[in-house]
Amino acid sequence: MLLLRNALILDGTGSPPYRGSMLVSQGRIVSIGDLPIPSDADQLDLHGMALSPGFIDLHSHSDLKVLENRREKSDQGITTEVVGNCGFSPYPCGSHAALLADQNEGILNGPTSWPGAAAYLAQARRDSRLVHIESLVGHGALRTAISGPDASSPEPLHLDSLEAALDTALSEGAIGLSTGLMYAPGSQAPFAELEALCHIVARHNKLYTTHMRSYSWQLIEALEEQIELARRTGCRLQISHLQAVGRDNWPKQQHALALIEQAHAEGIDIAFDCYPYLAGSTVLTQLLPQATLKDGLPGLLTLLRDPTTRARLEQTLQHETAQRWDDIFISSLTTPANRSLIGQHLQTIAEARRCSPPAAVIDLLLEESGKVNIVAFNQSESNLHALLTHPLSSIITDGFYVAERPHPRLAGAFPTFLGEFVRRRNCLSLAAAIHKITAAPASRLGLKDRGNLTPGSIADLTIFDPATIGTTATFESPSLPPHGVHLVIKGQFLLPKSSSLLDNRGILPSGSPLAHARVTHRTTPETPGELHYER
Numbered sequence: 052m053l054l055l056r057n058a059l060i061l062d063g064t065g066s067p068p069y070r071g072s073m074l075v076s077q078g079r080i081v082s083i084g085d086l087p088i089p090s091d092a093d094q095l096d097l098h099g100m101a102l103s104p105g106f107i108d109l110h111s112h113s114d115l116k117v118l119e120n121r122r123e124k125s126d127q128g129i130t131t132e133v134v135g136n137c138g139f140s141p142y143p144c145g146s147h148a149a150l151l152a153d154q155n156e157g158i159l160n161g162p163t164s165w166p167g168a169a170a171y172l173a174q175a176r177r178d179s180r181l182v183h184i185e186s187l188v189g190h191g192a193l194r195t196a197i198s199g200p201d202a203s204s205p206e207p208l209h210l211d212s213l214e215a216a217l218d219t220a221l222s223e224g225a226i227g228l229s230t231g232l233m234y235a236p237g238s239q240a241p242f243a244e245l246e247a248l249c250h251i252v253a254r255h256n257k258l259y260t261t262h263m264r265s266y267s268w269q270l271i272e273a274l275e276e277q278i279e280l281a282r283r284t285g286c287r288l289q290i291s292h293l294q295a296v297g298r299d300n301w302p303k304q305q306h307a308l309a310l311i312e313q314a315h316a317e318g319i320d321i322a323f324d325c326y327p328y329l330a331g332s333t334v335l336t337q338l339l340p341q342a343t344l345k346d347g348l349p350g351l352l353t354l355l356r357d358p359t360t361r362a363r364l365e366q367t368l369q370h371e372t373a374q375r376w377d378d379i380f381i382s383s384l385t386t387p388a389n390r391s392l393i394g395q396h397l398q399t400i401a402e403a404r405r406c407s408p409p410a411a412v413i414d415l416l417l418e419e420s421g422k423v424n425i426v427a428f429n430q431s432e433s434n435l436h437a438l439l440t441h442p443l444s445s446i447i448t449d450g451f452y453v454a455e456r457p458h459p460r461l462a463g464a465f466p467t468f469l470g471e472f473v474r475r476r477n478c479l480s481l482a483a484a485i486h487k488i489t490a491a492p493a494s495r496l497g498l499k500d501r502g503n504l505t506p507g508s509i510a511d512l513t514i515f516d517p518a519t520i521g522t523t524a525t526f527e528s529p530s531l532p533p534h535g536v537h538l539v540i541k542g543q544f545l546l547p548k549s550s551s552l553l554d555n556r557g558i559l560p561s562g563s564p565l566a567h568a569r570v571t572h573r574t575t576p577e578t579p580g581e582l583h584y585e586r
């Protein structure tokens with residue numbers, strides 16, 4: 052048993068914080084409040100630090116990286132991560148594993164071989180020591196599993212097989228379905244296909260999350276389509292990373308929020324999420340019509356080499372790109388010759404090359420075999436404020452790994468939210484903010500024993516200092532770790548990072564604010580590096 056005492060308790064509900072203690076045992080919360088000290092419990096005096104449910108990242112792309120036990124998420128206080136977003140999941144593979152890996156390129160990056168949700172979840176949960184894993188099955192992955200190289204053709208798919216594959220994934224433990232309707236092959240799906248799939252999600256009472264067909268010129272039409280899907284099928288709808296992309300489209304966000312509020316008032320189970328940054332991050336091919344990717348990256352390169360097609364695509368890029376060219380930065384590419392372009396925006400690159408920005412985009416794709424990642428400054432401060440403070444929003448990282456400069460949200464989204472937007476700018480109360488990264492996402496996911504601090508719940512806990520939590524990670528140096536997160540407890544384990552609280556042998560260092568606490572640590576052979584608090 053472990054007594055965490057002298058804590059500022061934020062229970063996840065959004066209620067005001069209060070001082071108290073919490074008793075945990077065998078990885079579960081036993082009691083909470085003004086507790087006596089049991090004689091057989093170890094104690095940790097939190098010296099007034101905040102104690103909240105472990106943070107839940109509703110939207111991540113760490114599907115393959117969670118197997119490597121990377122620290123970016125747990126260092127932020129995250130104890131549960133939901134992968135499989137935006138139509139990308141590393142299963143089901145069937146006979147098209149190589150093709151699936153190719154389609155996931157730029158977002159997931161790595162080989163994949165899991166036949167289904169059960170196999171993936173079994174390995175992810177066995178290998179991932181730092182976070183709990185939940186996975187959505189990706190609609191793009193389902194399409195590829197059923198139709199292979201024809202997944203992006205405009206011909207109708209074998210809808211029966213697609214429905215059966217989704218039903219299997221949900222039965223095997225996938226927590227919902229994600230679509231990525233701006234990415235091939237999901238972008239080819241007609242409404243009727245999505246409607247059939249959402250009926251299945253509704254029958255399983257799981258979550259349907261969507262990266263919609265547009266966040267820029269067609270934001271409103273794209274949102275109306277998703278609301279209509281939920282209205283017709285009764286599925287629980289989560290609009291992923293809501294935003295209005297491009298200056299000309301910024302005014303549309305208010306309309307979008309009004310549509311969401313109306314749908315909610317109508318009784319549709321709808322909510323949305325957002326990350327606390329003005330910039331987004333994706334692959335450079337996102338700027339192109341997704342039909343150009345129907346034969347994968349090799350097919351795209353063939354198209355780009357054809358002078359007539361190239362000229363037409365340059366026109367499309369010039370007229371359709373919602374961001375300004377100096378708002379789009381290169382974050383990763385593969386050839387040594389172009390390394391100096393990382394961190395530069397497309398306007399500068401085009402000027403240096405004495406060509407138009409659309410021509411520079413196409414040249415870069417050809418030089419890099421299509422494998423280029425970008426960071427793009429998409430939205431306005433006032434729009435971001437409206438999203439972060441909206442009662443229907445959850446906050447996410449949307450983090451994914453790229454070789455060179457990942458978006459700083461990967462390592463810093465939640466500390467940025469709590470440090471910059473809660474403490475420094477005072478956009479919302481600390482209790483309301485914690486709700487958006489604990490109980491709110493848990494409720495969207497249907498996780499009953501996480502995201503709250505009620506007795507019986509899993510003792511996933513984040514202990515942080517509200518006065519210092521934050522990060523120095525920037526777009527130039529995105530991998531700097533956050534500060535102010537002092538201890539993360541995942542069930543029975545004190546996670547080893549824990550900065551000022553524990554040294555790398557698991558001992559409380561003498562300078563720690565909690566140095567007088569009496570906790571027994573040991574590293575178990577099954578979980579090397581983890582610190583067990585039960586004796």
Ligand SMILES: [Zn+2]
Pocket residue numbers: 136137262291292
């Ligand atoms: Zn997305």
